[in-house]
Amino acid sequence: MKINRALAALPAGYLFQEVNHRVQQYLAENPEAKLLRLGIGDVTLPLPAAVCRAFSEAALEMGTPEGFRGYGPDYGYDFLIDAIRAHDYAPRGVKIDQDEVFISDGAKSDVGALQELFAPDAIIAVTDPVYPVYVDSNAMAGRLGQYENERWSRAVYLPCTAENGFVPQMPDAPVDVLYLCSPNNPTGTALTRSQLSGIVDWALRRDVLIVFDAAYKGFIRDQDVPMSIYEIPGAEKCAVECCSFSKTAGFTGVRCAYTVIPKTVQYEGDSLNRLWKRRQSTKLNGVSYPVQRAAAAVYTDEGWQQVQSNLDYYLGNARVILEGLRQAGYEAFGGVNSPYVWMRTPAGTPSWDFFDTLLRRAQVVCTPGAGFGPAGEGYLRLTAFNTRDNTRQAVERILKLL
Numbered sequence: 267m268k269i270n271r272a273l274a275a276l277p278a279g280y281l282f283q284e285v286n287h288r289v290q291q292y293l294a295e296n297p298e299a300k301l302l303r304l305g306i307g308d309v310t311l312p313l314p315a316a317v318c319r320a321f322s323e324a325a326l327e328m329g330t331p332e333g334f335r336g337y338g339p340d341y342g343y344d345f346l347i348d349a350i351r352a353h354d355y356a357p358r359g360v361k362i363d364q365d366e367v368f369i370s371d372g373a374k375s376d377v378g379a380l381q382e383l384f385a386p387d388a389i390i391a392v393t394d395p396v397y398p399v400y401v402d403s404n405a406m407a408g409r410l411g412q413y414e415n416e417r418w419s420r421a422v423y424l425p426c427t428a429e430n431g432f433v434p435q436m437p438d439a440p441v442d443v444l445y446l447c448s449p450n451n452p453t454g455t456a457l458t459r460s461q462l463s464g465i466v467d468w469a470l471r472r473d474v475l476i477v478f479d480a481a482y483k484g485f486i487r488d489q490d491v492p493m494s495i496y497e498i499p500g501a502e503k504c505a506v507e508c509c510s511f512s513k514t515a516g517f518t519g520v521r522c523a524y525t526v527i528p529k530t531v532q533y534e535g536d537s538l539n540r541l542w543k544r545r546q547s548t549k550l551n552g553v554s555y556p557v558q559r560a561a562a563a564v565y566t567d568e569g570w571q572q573v574q575s576n577l578d579y580y581l582g583n584a585r586v587i588l589e590g591l592r593q594a595g596y597e598a599f600g601g602v603n604s605p606y607v608w609m610r611t612p613a614g615t616p617s618w619d620f621f622d623t624l625l626r627r628a629q630v631v632c633t634p635g636a637g638f639g640p641a642g643e644g645y646l647r648l649t650a651f652n653t654r655d656n657t658r659q660a661v662e663r664i665l666k667l668l
């Protein structure tokens with residue numbers, strides 16, 4: 267049997283492994299240390315009560331003759347699809363048909379699988395630093411060439427740094443697909459309406475597909491930051507959008523997400539909506555009924571209020587981090603429409619070195635920016651998913667370093 271050489275050649279995903287390794291080593295030497303973790307990339311608040319109620323009621327329904335359900339619709343139940351259209355799109359003036367929404371078990375699955383719709387030699391562009399799934403899923407399919415000096419030879423990297431305000435400069439080189447994440451993981455920055463318009467216009471001119479990852483849209487509080495790429499005219503012809511209940515509603519352990527593919531997204535005379543339907547009906551048998559009921563409860567008045575209060579809590583933590591760092595004279599970005607703050611290390615210190623400084627001198631754990639791509643060097647990611655108390659303490663400790 268011949269193995270997938272492209273998959274075998276992938277570099278080990280070593281970022282969080284290495285973070286863990288350094289933390290464990292420090293704890294072994296300093297067993298008394300009380301570490302404060304601002305590297306957490308997962309939600310921490312419990313599920314809203316309205317969501318749990320719908321979740322358990324639906325599970326009990328399955329135990330009755332009238333309520334039992336076997337395989338659901340491949341693309342999701344209408345009650346959830348309609349709730350999404352009515353609450354996430356209609357109020358923003360975006361008209362999405364029922365058969366343009368695809369329910370799934372996660373945005374990671376969708377964003378990783380979308381590359382199955384592209385030609386084997388399609389050219390992929392990503393922002394740098396980047397959520398690794400976009401790159402790795404294309405590399406596994408053998409689309410990215412050789413890996414050398416932290417880069418794939420056939421991928422196009424678009425650096426996003428403080429110098430360009432974390433807005434990628436669109437390349438002149440040929441590109442078929444651009445992966446875009448806003449609000450961004452890891453930088454915590456979000457594209458404004460006019461910045462996103464510029465990118466959509468570029469994609470339309472070049473016949474490029476945008477894969478838009480909106481996993482953090484629930485954190486947007488700025489009127490000038492679109493929650494959906496379809497708020498930008500023309501995006502319905504050049505973009506697919508991946509959304510998730512994970513970060514917005516605490517579903518990282520429950521698993522529910524959705525991808526929108528308008529029928530107007532057409533390349534070489536074929537519709538991506540048709541191709542994705544064909545792909546999903548072959549590889550997915552839907553998402554469980556109780557999970558979809560739980561997700562639909564996010565859109566009830568009670569569920570929505572509870573979800574917003576959780577999001578406000580995380581955003582409050584992000585503000586504590588952002589303002590604390592800035593007061594101390596650090597350069598810090600993001601953290602306004604996002605649970606992530608991206609800070610520049612002082613005096614160009616390499617990000618792994620400053621990670622060690624924070625660990626050893628402040629007992630604060632963060633994530634080194636270099637782990638997200640070459641342009642992440644010189645930055646750190648701090649997250650808002652700890653408690654308010656721990657967040658405040660962590661910031662105080664960082665300030666005392668000075």
Ligand SMILES: *Cc1c(COP(=O)(O)O)cnc(C)c1O
Binds near residue numbers: 522
């Ligand atoms: C967390 C995250 C997701 C969400 O993935 P799920 O599979 O829905 O939990 C998607 N994209 C980015 C950039 C993320 O950080």
